[in-house]
Amino acid sequence: MASGKSSPSAYTALEELMRARLGRECLYVPSCRLGLYVALRHWCAPGARVLMSPVNDDVIFFVVLAAGLRPVQAPLCAGDGSIDVAVVPADTWQGLGAVLTTNLYGNPDPAPDLRAHCDRLGIPLLEDAAHAIGSEVGGRPVGSFGDASVFSLSKHTGAKTGGFLTVADPGLRVTLEQARDELLQPVRLSAEFAYGLRPHAEAGVRGLRLTGAARAALRLLGLEEREDIRMALRPDELRRAMAAAPALDDFHSWVRVDMHDYRHRPGRFRLRRVERLLNRLGPRLAACRTGTERLLATEWAPPVNGPVQPLFRVPLLVEDRDAARAALARHRITTGYLYDPPLDTYAGDDFTDPSPAPESAAWFARHALPVDPLNADRVIAVLKESGTAPAPGGTGG
Numbered sequence: 001m002a003s004g005k006s007s008p009s010a011y012t013a014l015e016e017l018m019r020a021r022l023g024r025e026c027l028y029v030p031s032c033r034l035g036l037y038v039a040l041r042h043w044c045a046p047g048a049r050v051l052m053s054p055v056n057d058d059v060i061f062f063v064v065l066a067a068g069l070r071p072v073q074a075p076l077c078a079g080d081g082s083i084d085v086a087v088v089p090a091d092t093w094q095g096l097g098a099v100l101t102t103n104l105y106g107n108p109d110p111a112p113d114l115r116a117h118c119d120r121l122g123i124p125l126l127e128d129a130a131h132a133i134g135s136e137v138g139g140r141p142v143g144s145f146g147d148a149s150v151f152s153l154s155k156h157t158g159a160k161t162g163g164f165l166t167v168a169d170p171g172l173r174v175t176l177e178q179a180r181d182e183l184l185q186p187v188r189l190s191a192e193f194a195y196g197l198r199p200h201a202e203a204g205v206r207g208l209r210l211t212g213a214a215r216a217a218l219r220l221l222g223l224e225e226r227e228d229i230r231m232a233l234r235p236d237e238l239r240r241a242m243a244a245a246p247a248l249d250d251f252h253s254w255v256r257v258d259m260h261d262y263r264h265r266p267g268r269f270r271l272r273r274v275e276r277l278l279n280r281l282g283p284r285l286a287a288c289r290t291g292t293e294r295l296l297a298t299e300w301a302p303p304v305n306g307p308v309q310p311l312f313r314v315p316l317l318v319e320d321r322d323a324a325r326a327a328l329a330r331h332r333i334t335t336g337y338l339y340d341p342p343l344d345t346y347a348g349d350d351f352t353d354p355s356p357a358p359e360s361a362a363w364f365a366r367h368a369l370p371v372d373p374l375n376a377d378r379v380i381a382v383l384k385e386s387g388t389a390p391a392p393g394g395t396g397g
Contacts, residue, residue: 010266010268010271011027011028011271013275014028014162014164014271014274014275014278015027015028015164017275017278017279018151018164018166018278021141022141022143022144022166023141023144024144024166024167024168024170025166025167025169025170025172025173026164026165026166027164027165027166027167027173027176027177027180028162028163028164029150029162029163029164029165029180030161030162030163030184030261030262030263030264030265030266031152031154031161031162031163031259031261031262031263032128032130032150032151032152032154032163033059033060033063033255033259033262034163034180034183034262034263035150035151035163035164035165035180036060036063036126036128036150036165037063037066037067037183037248037255038165038176038179038180038183039126039148039150039165039176040063040064040067040069040098040100040126041067041179041246042148042172042175042176042179043098043124043126043147043148044067044069044097044098044124045097046067046068046069046245046246047068047069047070048069048070048096048097048098049069049070049071049072049095049096049097049353050064050069050070050071050072050096050097050098050099050100051072051074051083051088051092051096051098051099051100052064052071052072052073052074052099052100052102052343053073053074053076053081053082053083053101053102053104053109053343053361054073054074054076054342054343054344054345054355054358054361055076055081055102055104055339055340055342055343055361055364055365055368056102056104056128056339056343057337057339058230058231058254058257058339058343058346059231059254059255059257059258060100060102060128061343061346061347061352062251062254062255063251063255064100065238065241065242065245065251065351066241066245066246066247066248066250066251066254066255067245067246068245068246068247069097069098070352070353071343071347071351071352071353072092072095072096072352072353073342073343073344073352073353073354073355073358073361074088074355075087075088075355075356075357075358075360075361076355076360076361076364077360078359078360078361078363078364079302079303079305079317079364080104080107080302080303080305080315080364081102081104081105081107081315081361081364081368082102082103082104082107082108082109082110083101083102083109083110083114084357084360085110085113085114085117087356087357088356089356092356093117093121094121096121096123097123098118098123098124098125098126099114099117099118099123099124099125099126100126100127100128101114101125101126101127101128101129101146102128102131103127103128103129103130103131103132103135103142104131104315104339105131105311105312105313105314105315105337105370106131106132106134106135106309106310106311106312106313107132107135107302107309107311107315108132108135108136108137108142108309109127109137110137111125111127111137111138111142111145111146112137112138112145114145115145115146124146124147124148125145125146125147126146126147126148126149126150127142127143127145127146127148127149127150128149128150129142129143129149129150129151129152130150130151130152130154130155130163131152131155131311131312131313132309132312133151133152133155133156133157133281133285134156134281134285134288134289134309134310135309135310135311136307136309137306143166146168147167147168147169148165148166148167148168149165149166150163150164150165150166151163151164151166153274153277153278154259155312156281156284156285156288156310156312157274157277157278157280157281157284158277158284159273159274159277159278161259161261161266161270161274162266162270162271162274165180183248183263184263184264184265185263185264185265186264186265187264187265187266187267188261188264225257225258226257226258229338229339229340230340230341230346231254231257233346233347233351235348235350235351237253238254238351239350241254242351248263285310286310287373287374288310288311288312288373288374289308289309289310289373290373290376291314291372291373291374291375291376292308292309292310292311292314292373292376293308294373294376294377294380295314295316295371295373295376295379295380296308296314298316298380298383299390300316300317300318300369300383300388300390300391301314301316301317302314302315302316302317302368310373311373312337313337313370313371313372313373314370314371314373314376315364315368315369315370316368316369316370316371316379316383317364317367317368317369317390317391318367318369318383318388318389318390318391319367319388319389319390319391319392320388320389321338321340321366321367321368321369323386323388324369324383324386324388325369327382327383327385327386327388328371328379328382328383330382331378331382333371333375333378333379333382335369335370335371336370337370338365338368338370339365340365340366340368341362341365342355342358342361342362342365344358344361345358345362363391367391
């Protein structure tokens with residue numbers, strides 16, 4: 001960290017670990033969102049229409065807009081929030097410039113079917129595998145189907161930083177590496193110091209039961225921008241930013257939310273910690289799979305199609321999501337990664353093409369309670385004690 005810089009060779013060990021896992025060329029990036037921006041700019045011409053999930057992080061929505069693209073919201077399967085390929089209208093397929101998967105909470109999108117559609121249309125498939133570093137579909141790892149895929153090390157590893165942009169064509173590495181480096185900003189020693197202290201501070205806050213006070217302090221410091229599940233859209237500012245797109249700087253205030261150092265070069269301490277945590281990924285995934293199995297055996301479980309995945313979060317389907325969330329909070333179990341309302345409701349048709357069949361996404365977003373499988377036993381006990389009811393049958397309308 002003394003040099004204030006990190007050379008490309010500093011990423012080699014991390015890239016080799018991921019390359020061995022995925023079997024394709026891997027490029028380290030300081031965040032999944034930056035990797036996605038690089039991929040969208042490379043594979044999509046400005047103005048292209050991109051099919052994506054409406055139940056997704058709003059940061060990703062703003063990354064798509066920053067790349068100068070038009071989001072098109074896909075119909076979803078109500079059980080797990082995956083893209084429902086069969087319900088996408090034929091005229092929507094014909095007008096697309098790319099497809100972007102989400103693999104929500106680690107539940108795989110139907111990548112083989114989406115790959116086949118993209119091949120017929122001659123458009124790229126891009127996989128957002130932020131939640132799905134250990135998931136598989138069709139006997140292959142999620143992230144091995146797309147022309148490019150992006151992974152986050154903030155999720156399963158718990159690193160809270162870093163990610164990968166992976167590509168099917170290794171010949172593109174130099175081009176994408178140059179695009180990444182043009183977007184990177186210098187190492188900030190203050191950010192590296194804060195990153196080193198963060199795990200200890202978080203542990204102290206939990207031990208002293210000061211979580212609420214800590215969140216209030218973060219808001220006062222401008223580090224906690226969300227007052228609700230979705231960040232403020234700020235439509236007038238967003239229109240001005242879109243006039244300059246593609247341009248990441250104009251979207252910085254949206255794209256940075258929850259991760260202000262998303263485009264800063266990592267220092268040596270950060271990279272060493274990420275490498276240690278990535279080396280421990282196997283046992284972590286095994287524990288996630290065990291917890292997922294426990295949660296999928298409950299009355300709130302979503303439908304299971306195929307083998308059990310080591311989910312990042314298990315989206316239990318409950319009647320009153322907010323009441324269940326409050327019950328967990330009383331036992332100091334935090335429920336994050338909520339994506340409600342769907343993006344077409346959140347942003348409106350000024351900024352996105354709405355889903356042709358929005359009911360399933362709305363139903364899933366309203367009833368999904370994403371819980372950490374590593375807390376499976378505690379979550380089950382709290383939900384039983386609080387009398388949490390399963391979500392009503394059907395897909396809601």
